[in-house]
Amino acid sequence: MVILLAMMVGLMYAAGIYLVLRRSLVKLIIGLILLGNAANLLIFLIGGITRGEPPVIGEGEFTLGEIYADPLPQALILTAIVIGFGLQAFAMVLLEQEYREAGVTDLDSLKDEDTDDQ
Amino acid sequence: MTDHSILIPILIQLTTALLLLFMWNRIHLQRRASVIGNAIGLAYAIYLFQKVYHQGILVTQGGGWEAPYGITFAADLFSASMILIASASGLAVSIFAAGSMSKRRSMFVFFPIFHFLLMGIIGSFLAGDLFNLYVWFELIIIASFGLITFGGGKRQLEGALKYVTLNLLASILFITGIAFLYGLTGTLNMADLALKTAEVENKNLLTITALFFFVGLGIKTAVFPLYFWLPASYHTPLSAISAIFGGLLTKVGVYTMLRIFSLFFLPDPFVSNVITVVAIFTLIAGAMGAMIQNDLRKLFSWLIVCHIGFMIAGLGMYTTIAIAGAVFYLFHDIIVKTNLFMISGLIHRITGSFKLKKLGGFYAHYPSKTLLIAIPLFSLVGIPPLSGFWPKLLLINGGLDTGSYWLIASILVASFITLFAIGKVWIEVFWKKGATVTPKKHFVTFSELRYIHKVGFVLPIAALGAISLFLAFGAGWVYTVSEQIAQELMNPESYIEAILNQNN
Numbered sequence: 001m002v003i004l005l006a007m008m009v010g011l012m013y014a015a016g017i018y019l020v021l022r023r024s025l026v027k028l029i030i031g032l033i034l035l036g037n038a039a040n041l042l043i044f045l046i047g048g049i050t051r052g053e054p055p056v057i058g059e060g061e062f063t064l065g066e067i068y069a070d071p072l073p074q075a076l077i078l079t080a081i082v083i084g085f086g087l088q089a090f091a092m093v094l095l096e097q098e099y100r101e102a103g104v105t106d107l108d109s110l111k112d113e114d115t116d117d118q
Numbered sequence: 119m120t121d122h123s124i125l126i127p128i129l130i131q132l133t134t135a136l137l138l139l140f141m142w143n144r145i146h147l148q149r150r151a152s153v154i155g156n157a158i159g160l161a162y163a164i165y166l167f168q169k170v171y172h173q174g175i176l177v178t179q180g181g182g183w184e185a186p187y188g189i190t191f192a193a194d195l196f197s198a199s200m201i202l203i204a205s206a207s208g209l210a211v212s213i214f215a216a217g218s219m220s221k222r223r224s225m226f227v228f229f230p231i232f233h234f235l236l237m238g239i240i241g242s243f244l245a246g247d248l249f250n251l252y253v254w255f256e257l258i259i260i261a262s263f264g265l266i267t268f269g270g271g272k273r274q275l276e277g278a279l280k281y282v283t284l285n286l287l288a289s290i291l292f293i294t295g296i297a298f299l300y301g302l303t304g305t306l307n308m309a310d311l312a313l314k315t316a317e318v319e320n321k322n323l324l325t326i327t328a329l330f331f332f333v334g335l336g337i338k339t340a341v342f343p344l345y346f347w348l349p350a351s352y353h354t355p356l357s358a359i360s361a362i363f364g365g366l367l368t369k370v371g372v373y374t375m376l377r378i379f380s381l382f383f384l385p386d387p388f389v390s391n392v393i394t395v396v397a398i399f400t401l402i403a404g405a406m407g408a409m410i411q412n413d414l415r416k417l418f419s420w421l422i423v424c425h426i427g428f429m430i431a432g433l434g435m436y437t438t439i440a441i442a443g444a445v446f447y448l449f450h451d452i453i454v455k456t457n458l459f460m461i462s463g464l465i466h467r468i469t470g471s472f473k474l475k476k477l478g479g480f481y482a483h484y485p486s487k488t489l490l491i492a493i494p495l496f497s498l499v500g501i502p503p504l505s506g507f508w509p510k511l512l513l514i515n516g517g518l519d520t521g522s523y524w525l526i527a528s529i530l531v532a533s534f535i536t537l538f539a540i541g542k543v544w545i546e547v548f549w550k551k552g553a554t555v556t557p558k559k560h561f562v563t564f565s566e567l568r569y570i571h572k573v574g575f576v577l578p579i580a581a582l583g584a585i586s587l588f589l590a591f592g593a594g595w596v597y598t599v600s601e602q603i604a605q606e607l608m609n610p611e612s613y614i615e616a617i618l619n620q621n622n
Binding site (some may be wrong): 087093 | 190252253256260261263267270274275276278279282283286287289290293294296297298300301306495
């Protein structure tokens with residue numbers, strides 16, 4: 001399972017970077033989303049996968065059992081997902097606006113604004 | 119020492135931002151509230167600075183959980199002085215924005231977002247936990263996304279697109295680094311990390327993790343191969359927004375680098391070499407870029423890149439005196455860069471252009487404003503005894519100690535090219551015979567503004583100029599502070615002690 005997930009994370013990073021390097025604006029945003037999710041999955045994986053042992057203190061006990069899933073990475077991922085979601089939503093609106101204002105779908109057509117337009 | 123009051127600078131900005139949201143569409147009230155909020159913030163920052171200066175490191179733990187488990191906030195001398203400088207330039211920009219923004223534009227949400235941005239910046243100075251730092255970073259970038267697209271316009275959106283993409287990538291790299299670090303050590307508390315990373319056996323993996331952080335922060339900081347988004351976007355928004363970006367955003371990256379590379383990623387020779395080479399190329403590339411620009415704000419944007427190199431150079435040399443130089447430069451740079459973009463806003467308001475070719479005759483027409491502008495420009499170049507000179511002296515001193523002659527050479531070359539670029543600005547804008555600019559329709563020139571708005575333009579430039587002069591003529595005292603900061607950074611035992619063992 002760990003090996004499988006590790007390969008999956010690697011693939012997601014690779015696919016994300018590939019998409020970011022493409023010229024299309026839509027692929028750029030998909031690439032960023034993939035990379036963000038890959039990072040989240042990486043935290044999850046690195047925190048150690050423990051099956052069926054929730055970090056909950058049982059009734060009448062005062063400490064956790066001997067084996068339990070590390071709750072911290074889950075908290076981190078939750079935060080990261082929410083933040084990432086907000087940023088990605090913003091980026092999508094920005095692309096939409098960019099497309100409406102400038103009609104750009106191709107990154108290469110973004111000029112370096114060296115033109116004298118003032 | 120436990121002291122919950124170190125969170126107050128964050129709360130002041132948060133409260134101001136929330137109050138401003140309730141003043142929707144009441145722009146006069148918003149302007150006043152923003153300035154008052156920042157003034158209170160600055161006053162408290164001064165109080166916090168002198169408290170930390172006298173009492174040492176102050177710490178508070180989120181939710182009362184003890185150190186490696188709770189979310190730590192810590193104010194050492196470095197954090198406190200960064201908050202002080204950031205609050206000062208925040209107040210200046212606030213006044214400038216109140217004076218310079220036309221009513222139509224500031225109708226939107228500028229002031230609330232601006233205060234959220236300041237909150238993020240101050241929070242990242244106080245964070246004692248890496249993941250918490252990441253969250254502050256995200257807060258900073260989402261607020262800066264809002265500001266950089268503020269007002270719309272085609273050019274601005276293009277700049278924003280590059281800015282947003284690269285910053286998202288930087289965040290992803292940063293959090294990837296965090297993931298590895300958690301896997302290696304099982305903690306994200308920075309003080310705890312300092313103890314745990316020393317015990318990590320797989321040093322190579324640690325180095326790779328350090329490089330993840332270096333690249334992630336490097337994009338935010340705009341160092342050599344990663345800086346292209348900065349000159350492509352910083353000249354597009356309004357001057358007030360460029361001022362806060364140019365002054366503070368890249369410097370948050372520098373602060374974090376100085377913090378983490380002295381606390382738990384102690385540079386091994388490989389990382390040190392990488393940092394040194396990056397510093398050299400940043401200095402040269404930024405200076406070269408500045409040399410050929412013909413737009414005032416683009417030129418200043420390239421100078422930001424160039425001068426990041428000085429601070430990274432200090433980190434590359436990694437001696438107390440060099441780090442002290444980098445810290446001193448950081449203070450000087452925040453004040454001067456904020457001021458530069460406000461100056462470009464003033465020049466634009468007076469003449470209607472940012473283009474060097476179209477400007478001219480400023481000195482003949484506005485001698486007193488020229489004198490005002492001369493202070494930050496010459497401070498930037500570092501003409502002795504102005505404020506840019508002292509930190510460079512320290513850096514060169516540090517370079518001589520460590521024998522980093524390439525670094526010294528590039529520092530000198532970059533300084534000369536900065537002199538050249540500023541000389542060009544001086545000749546084109548101030549000395550050249552006045553060219554007549556025909557402003558666009560509906561352009562309100564400076565002389566048509568109401569008196570209070572004129573004050574809003576000139577006062578913050580004068581105030582930051584005065585701070586630059588203080589950094590120059592009070593260099594002895596500033597040096598003492600920077601040296602103490604550098605010593606605390608190089609010997610972080612007291613920082614770790616203050617966070618992990620709180621019995622009082």
